[in-house]
Amino acid sequence: MKIIKNISIFFFVTLIMTSCSSIKEGLGQKKLGDGEEFLIEKKNPLVVPPDFDDLPLPKNTNNEESNNVETEEDIQKLFELNFKQKKKSTVENNSTSLEESIIKKIK
């Protein structure tokens, strides 16, 4: 009987002193025991607003689409213009800089 008592004491010591833990805890599969479900605020159910009939009707979608296409084309045109202007200015700058460098070398 003494040996059983001693061995059970040793097992108790191991149980208390070691600190191994399940891999499930690390992977987050552990259930949370102390969730406070009563602290969650209740949201009101969705209802139709009282002035719903007074709201303006949505516009015709076809018109909007055509408008969108027009504006897109305008933007493209603007970009093309800007690009051309920039190209011109860079070419001019390059030519002037080339002239200047030649003049410097001659001097």
Added chain:
Amino acid sequence: MNLKKILLYSILISFVFFLDRISKIYIINLTEVGSNVDVYINEYLNLYLIWNKGIAFGLFSSDKNLLYNSITVLIFLITMGILIWMIRIKGYTQIFLGLIIGGSLSNLFDRIYYSAVPDFIDFHIKSFHWFVFNVADIFITTGVFCLILIELITNNKNKNENN
């Protein structure tokens, strides 16, 4: 217990304590660098950091301070009891008690300093994972296993002598 033995067992306890501390600090530093500690060593061993607030097998793991502090005090008392036992007895048992004390002190240090014990040795065979443990657990388990063996051997000897 003479001075030489006290010194020897102090070195043993310190060795276990600091070996465990170094391993834990290394693993904790890995997380501080920013990487998640999930290191593949080989097909049977991974390093995976888990913080255990309870005792063995994750038992009594809870966020309640009273339970946590009670367990910490209990571990401290048992460690002191083993230390007194170690001073009083003689023989090989002292070495194994030294291993248990060293490991226990290191786990106790973590419980006080980090408020949890870091476990990181994940031994597994395919998808079957053993409980994640640390270096201190290895020493404590080895110490207890050897104590049980000594107990069984001495018990058999006594039986034979009586017969």
